[in-house]
Amino acid sequence: MLTILQIAATMHKVEDKTKPSQEKLKKQYTKVLPGLRDAIDVSTSIKDDMKISQLRVQGHLMESVMKGDWQEVGAECLSRLPDKTEFERSVFYREICKHDRFRRNHVSAEYILYLIANGNLDEAQDLRRTPLPTFKYLADKFHIELETEWELRRFALSGMLLYLQWLKETDDQTAMENEKDEEDEHPDRDKPSRKADLAMQAICQFVRVTNEPGVWDIFITKLAELYQYLNQPEKAEATYRRYWQLNPQNPNAPKFLYNFLKSSGESDTKLIEVLQDIVTKQPSDSLVVDYIQLLLGSVSQPPESRHSVCLHHLFRLLDYPSSGQELPPWELFVNLLKSVLNSKEESELVSVRECWTERESWWPAQYFSRRNLKTTKSPQLQTLRAISAIYLQGKDCKFAQKVETWLSKGQNHHLQRKLQKAKEMTALSVSK
Known part of the structure; x- marks a missing residue:
């Protein structure tokens, strides 16, 4: 199996400035296929899988090889090995990083994320600090942009590692405060300063990433949490607003801001402003109920117009069968319909008739x-x-x-x- 991993890693190396042609890939595939099949047969027999699984893996490997994605080939082989394959996995990913000048940041960031997910924070930190090989000439525009994107991800993962260290310091401090031994009469006064330093370092890494367009959901919340720890809620709000501005099509961006404003006890006007964007772009979201409840309590509009707007959003929400299984939307729907019928306002009845005619x-x-x-x-x-x-x-x-x-x-x-x-x-x- 290690031989196959070495083949996959070295085949991933690009010898010229352009990607290998399809003919070259076919030749590479022809050479490596027998060894790959042997590796598949051995690994599947170890796990006692069925032949269908072998065919699935072979098909996946064939597709990866034809695309020249040798990282996927090696990763699939590794996934078929028994559980204890940390050494082989480390060797493979480091070989890929060494040989592939186009996607070395991609591979490195992916492996760091894997180590973080498995709790190997020390190894992830070491890999983050390891300088990647440099080259005397650059690739084309596409690969430069790809490299830049994954460089940002390395910054994000660096911030995540620092955040996890800060979180560990927080947990340790909490545990120490809960202990009542005599040794704890003089707590470590350097703990808060160490925590603040780690928080500032993590913020510096996160900011380099979150100021760029992209999906940084798991990092943006950590950045805001660190700002709140440092008693800078205005920066946390500005961070969420900036993220929403840079990624208007990300459905989570306004939700992050709304949840933060709600937990901070902000005014209904601010909450309605954010929720209005959510319900417009995501008519099936459960936050439609929150929006309607806030709108009904607002005094900026007359009750009649509020009822009309709220019913319009409720009709759209209940168009989705999943929303129709919940009680809150129907409770609001019935109460609003009753209010409109009791008001005897012709304009309101016309608005409801229009919504109902469509459905x-x-x-x-x-x-x-x-x-x-x-x-x-x-x-x-x-x-x-x-x-x-x-x-x-x-x-x-x-x-x-x-x-x-x-x-x-x-x-x-x-x-x-x-x-x-x-x-x-x-x-x-x-x-x-």
Whole structure:
């Protein structure tokens, strides 16, 4: 197996400035295929896998070889070995880093992340400090950009290692404070300064990355946490806002900011501003409920216009079957429909009719059918759906009658009374 890994590592080396041609790759594949097959056969027999698994691995290796991705070849071989393969894995990744001038940062960062995930922080730190080989000439524009991207990832991983050291210092300090031995009468006064130094070092690494466009979700939260530790919440907020500005299409970016503002006790106006972007781009997100609740409590708009906007978002949210299985959206939906019907505002009724007209052909099959009584066993949820059906279709809708019969069998009298009260409003039904 080590021979195969050496072949994979050395084959990964690029001898000229351009990628090998398909003909060259085929020749390489022809040479290495017998050895790869032997390695697959040996490794699969060790794990006692079926022949289907061998075919799958062979197909994956063949595809990787044809693409010239020898790192994938070696990694697949390693994954087929028994559990204790740390030495072989280390040798392979270091050989790849040594030979591949185009993707050495990619490989190095990937291996550092693997070591961090497996708790080998010391080895990850050593690898981070190891200088990578340099070359006298540069690659083309594509490879330069690729190299720059993975250089940023190395900075991010460096920051993560420093963050983990800071976290360990925090845990150690907490453990010491909980101890009541006599030796703890004079705690180590240098601990806070060491923690602050580690926090500042980690911030320096993270900032080099988070100021660039890209998906840095797992790093941006650590950076904000360190700012909060240093009593700099304004920098934490600015970090989240900057990340949102640089990555407007990242669905997590505004959520990070919203959660931070909410935990900081910021005003509803700030929260609504962020949530408005979330519900516009992600109409099925559960935060739509938070947005509607905040909007209903806002005084910047008249109640009628707020009801119209909220119902519009709730219709969009409930268009998704997964959202239709939750109680909070239906509770808001029923209450808002009732408010609109009681208000007798024609503009509000027109707005609801427009939303319902778009869904009248398929909502009943999704929510107001006999099949729903079999798939959804929650009496509260079925009652809310039945009330919605009454408001939208009228008191004679068959689904409401079936739900009422179903509730009577379960002795849910209080829910039956809710249905009866809803039927009394049928004269104000939004149906034409």
